[in-house]
């Protein structure tokens with residue numbers, strides 16, 4: 001919806017400032033422009049004609065993490081993140097988009113095979129210290145203007161992608177009658193194939209068949225950027241792939257993908273056939289975090305004792321209200337002592353590729369998160385979003401902390417019996 005049509009929602013903000021305590025970018029920068037109240041004020045100024053749509057808006061509009069924490073701390077529940085996405089969409093229409101994003105959303109993310117090839121080239125450059133070559137080829141520019149600084153966030157890149165070892169198709173399961181579709185998140189496929197393999201193996205314990213889907217990107221990066229058209233195209237493509245199978249559940253181990261798949265109906269107008277189709281699909285989507293609760297109880301008796309803490313990805317805790325399931329699962333595992341960290345639901349600053357374009361702010365947000373991780377005194381930090389894993393791993397590496405960062409699925413796979 002256009003910002004000009006959202007006067008009523010914008011007027012809900014009474015300027016109380018309660019959002020300041022919850023907003024990671026405000027706590028990192030201390031700038032009024034970096035908090036929900038300031039962001040809503042900017043939109044109000046646009047509507048009142050005190051500001052023009054121009055390139056000057058790019059900074060304030062795209063510096064929001066879209067974490068949603070402000071809304072949970074706001075008495076009238078102003079949906080700042082949704083307003084910002086609408087404003088970004090209008091910005092792209094009125095001011096223009098970068099060619100690099102058109103390339104990313106139209107030429108790369110819809111085609112998993114292309115994405116895998118590019119990731120391989122980037123991995124080759126990064127792992128062999130030849131990233132300057134890859135940069136010269138123009139491959140790294142797609143990741144944002146702060147790439148030279150943020151390159152170090154990513155340690156070594158995996159040498160293979162998940163679907164190179166497990167191509168799209170059916171895998172025999174060892175479990176019940178469930179027919180499960182495994183939705184492959186780009187981040188899990190490219191950056192964390194080992195954890196994705198753990199998820200697949202767990203799903204095979206629970207299902208009669210697991211279908212590795214030939215899906216493309218879920219569309220969240222395009223949707224968050226404000227390119228809803230690109231997000232819709234990706235969603236339509238994925239819906240076609242998902243509905244070609246007779247699936248009882250669609251499970252993904254990326255909380256961001258799970259949250260966006262559940263939001264697919266909002267991308268299509270009521271009356272559009274894809275709206276109804278996406279509602280049916282959304283009702284079958286499960287985040288691995290919630291699906292894991294149904295896995296068998298632990299039976300390994302001599303598991304090495306570990307102390308685990310959990311970081312809530314924004315798209316799990318606020319996107320899907322998944323607070324208890326990951327904790328329940330972790331507390332049920334053999335040898336695990338679970339310790340809650342302070343502010344576990346506070347954004348880590350990963351936010352997709354946020355660090356690649358807002359490196360300094362992302363690092364300040366990360367510092368606070370890692371302070372809290374240290375307070376928990378754990379030696380394992382589990383979570384369920386590949387972008388969070390990359391960001392948190394960097395935070396831990398940077399401070400040289402003896403803490404393993406991993407996906408929840410990896411811990412489960414290690415501590416649940418195999419049949």
Ligand code: SF4
Nearest residue numbers: 013014016017019074
């Ligand atoms: S966004 Fe909400 S919490 Fe922030 S100033 Fe406005 S009403 Fe208050």
Ligand code: SF4
Nearest residue numbers: 023064065067068070
């Ligand atoms: S969505 Fe997050 S970063 Fe954006 S204004 Fe709200 S709390 Fe701040």
